[in-house]
Amino acid sequence: MSTQQKRLTPPAVLLATAFLGMTFSNESLANELVDNLKTCAGKADEQLRLACFDKVVAGIEDRTRVDQIQARQPVVDKEKSFGNEGKQKEQVLDKIYATITRVTEKRLRDPVYQLDNGQVWAKKDSSRLRLRKGDKIYIERGALGSFFLGKDGNNTRTKVERLR
Incomplete structure (x- = not known):
């Protein structure tokens, strides 16, 4: 046995x-x-x-x-979190494209750009970049946590900060 x-x-x-x-x-x-x-x-x-x-x-x-x-984890919309990562330790985008839906003025005539993806960005420097409603723009990541807003075909870009 x-x-x-x-x-x-x-x-x-x-x-x-x-x-x-x-x-x-x-x-x-x-x-x-x-x-x-x-x-x-x-x-x-x-x-x-x-x-x-x-x-x-x-x-x-x-x-x-x-x-x-x-x-399987839910897919995070990376475009919605662009510029608002804080302490997240995941792969982030270097550049996003959007369309300006509204331009308003902040203090001292600094423009505030509302984008079609719901984000709101404010100009932080004195560059002469002029943008209007309907312009297709990009926002790219800079050094040390900074962000720059620019327009394809235009050699000028401006430093911006995300408000929302």
Whole structure:
């Protein structure tokens, strides 16, 4: 009887059990998997044992799909967070394009640009860049956390700060 039990639990099954147990982050799922594999390995009939292992593997595949779906994180709209990253440590855009929907004046006649993506940017320097409603512009990241607003085809750009 002991030779038959050794044949039913070959080292490969035990190794696979240990490996699969380590790949699951949830300890209770790993323990359940190990118990199921041991139960299957203990079956005397080869057909029943094979069917049992197939059932366990199918359960692993289903849980893997569920884990993959749960692991997906919602896609963050990088354009909406441009210039407002703060302490975020993720990949950020270097440049965005938008259309000016409204130009108002801040103190000392500094223009404030409202964009079609909902962002609001204010001019911070004394450059002579003149922009109007409907102009297609870009805002690009500068050194040391600064941002510059410019227009394609125009060699001038102005330093801006994001208000909203």
